[in-house]
Amino acid sequence: MTERIEISTQQIVERVWLSIAERRLRPGVQLKEEQLASIFDVSRARVRQALVALERDGLVTIIPNRGAFVCQPSVDDAKDVFHVRRCVERRVVERLCEANSKADLTRLRNHVAKERLANEKDMTTDIIKLSGGFHLLLAEIVGSDFLFGTMRDLIARTSLITAVYRNNNRFNCGPDEHAEIVEAIAKGDAEKAIRLMEHHLEHVESELDLNEIRRPSNDLRAALAF
Amino acid sequence: MTERIEISTQQIVERVWLSIAERRLRPGVQLKEEQLASIFDVSRARVRQALVALERDGLVTIIPNRGAFVCQPSVDDAKDVFHVRRCVERRVVERLCEANSKADLTRLRNHVAKERLANEKDMTTDIIKLSGGFHLLLAEIVGSDFLFGTMRDLIARTSLITAVYRNNNRFNCGPDEHAEIVEAIAKGDAEKAIRLMEHHLEHVESELDLNEIRRPSNDLRAALAF
DNA sequence: ACCCATATAATTGTCTACAATAATGCTCTC
DNA sequence: GAGAGCATTATTGTAGACAATTATATGGGT
Structure with missing residues (x-):
């Protein structure tokens, strides 16, 4: 039954x-x-x-x-999204360094552990969910509905952008960089945490094909234009 | 009929x-x-x-x-919103200076003129609509759906925050500062335009009561707590 | 007098049938 | 044979009826 x-x-x-x-x-x-x-x-x-x-x-x-x-995000859209992400995540990390409990750090470390596992076993679906989830978890811990909602939005958009513009088949946003960020937060080293986060986001963005080179598209007009 | x-x-x-x-x-x-x-x-x-x-x-x-x-936005929410606004509007102005047509400048100047008129005649409703509309117009001209949508969101939130936390009865976001920004954009002086925009946003934020002082609230529990 | 269980009312959540709209293919005319 | 107009079909949009949920009022027990 x-x-x-x-x-x-x-x-x-x-x-x-x-x-x-x-x-x-x-x-x-x-x-x-x-x-x-x-x-x-x-x-x-x-x-x-x-x-x-x-x-x-x-x-x-x-x-x-x-x-x-x-949606078919343009290259400019992609750059805008990453621009805003840098600002928002910078803010998230900043506020997280101000006040974070032991329990929160445990949650973060557990999450990173899950990411590692998913990466080892090459479970694509989990990797996608967890890598976005890490950034979302940071915002959740901060406790601001606004930042959380904004991050939700940005991560969804990033997923689409990544799907469209990533060139290699490896999924970015690896757990190692996440782990470093967590440890910087644990030490309360805001400056370092922010630096690591910015570097991380730049790394993710750099793995995308955001040159103006024409790409295969479902847009007939664009595809058939000479 | x-x-x-x-x-x-x-x-x-x-x-x-x-x-x-x-x-x-x-x-x-x-x-x-x-x-x-x-x-x-x-x-x-x-x-x-x-x-x-x-x-x-x-x-x-x-x-x-x-x-x-x-919604009842917290002081932290308010600060977060202004933080993100600074980043997003900076980006908007940046892109607007790269490429803006004569027609776009006319639209902006006309908008500011409408703002002036509404201010002179003290038409509260119009003042609110137009002052938010100016920032929205900037994003619209840039042509990015993402930035436009994000600005929509941020302006709505700012309206609520302003309604809750403004102390005097004068509505901020006056047309003069808008006019200066437009002229900087017209000259293609990105650096100055960005500086003016940041100053403008700081000015708007500074007119709010964002101190941690307890404020009258509909939340009974908070109001009755000693 | 106070607390808890129960019944009632008010409010939101969901589904289905119907209406409006836009795309497609057909036919008739030139 | 090409093109415009029309009919058909596919798809989305809307409203109203019903179900589920929560808050409120009532009454009895302690």
Whole structure:
């Protein structure tokens, strides 16, 4: 007797997010409501909620009376996102160094440990979830709803950008750099922690192809232009 | 024969936003769906959409199965918002100096002129809309959906913060400082434009009561604590 | 008099049926 | 055969009815 378990809006968001991050969903494809509803076996209303949440996170664009499409972030968008991330994460680390408890540090270290494990076993899905989760955890510990929400947004957007613009197949945002940041925070060395964070973000950005070179795209006009 | 004109979701958002900015809606009050639906004479479904939009902009908090309440931003929240604003607006101005057309400058100057007019005639509602609108216009001209959306969010939050923490009755964000910024952009003097913008934001922030002094609040527990 | 359980009312959450809109393919005309 | 207009189909948008949840009021027990 297996009870029919219903999937929540949040779970739909996460599944779509992961599909985009893992490049199974390409930019430009339309996410039709009924299609998703049947895939997840939920009502169309719930799918709609998930879609507006995904739009808020910058993963899809909703065109009125047309539908929802996976976003195609431009190179400039990517640079803007990283610019804002540097500022926001700098602030997060700053505030985290001011006040952090032993329990918080334990949570951070445990998280990094999980990341290491996922990396060793090459579990792609977990690696994606955890590497974003680390940055989110930092914001969560700070305790500011605003910073947390902003980070959520930025990480979602970064996932999309990474999916579109990363050249090699290795996933960035490795656990080692995270570990260093945690230890700097543990020592209360704000200056060092901030420096490490900025370096980390620059490293992530540097692994992307953000040159203006034309890339394969679903945009017919762009693809067929000479 | 007046046709019954229906109010859109976006208009509901704006009306609520202005009510909050003008202090007619105090932090903590509940926005009941049916109540709003009858006020605006629309379906409850549309009100719900407006509420999730307001939540995204950080103006209301939605507690599941409880309802939507006007947010009560903390002093730390306020500081975080201004911190992020400084970074984002810096970026906006930076990009605007790189490339701006004659038409864009005209739009900016016209906007500032409207601000002046509203200030002279002491039209509170217009002053609020236009002073936020100036910053939004900058982001719009840059042409980045990401920066535009982020600014939208930040301005909405700033409105709430200003409503809660401003001490005098004068509305900040005056048109003179805006005008100076526009002229710096017109000259393509990025450095000066950025400096003026940062000064402007600091000025706005400085007119707020962001000391840790306890303030009157709707939170009974906090108000009655000794 | 106070506390807890229960019943009632108020409020939010969800689903389904229907309406509006936009894209597609067809036909008729030139 | 090409193109415009029209009909069809696919898809999204909206509203209203019902379900689930939470807050409030009531009454009985201690």
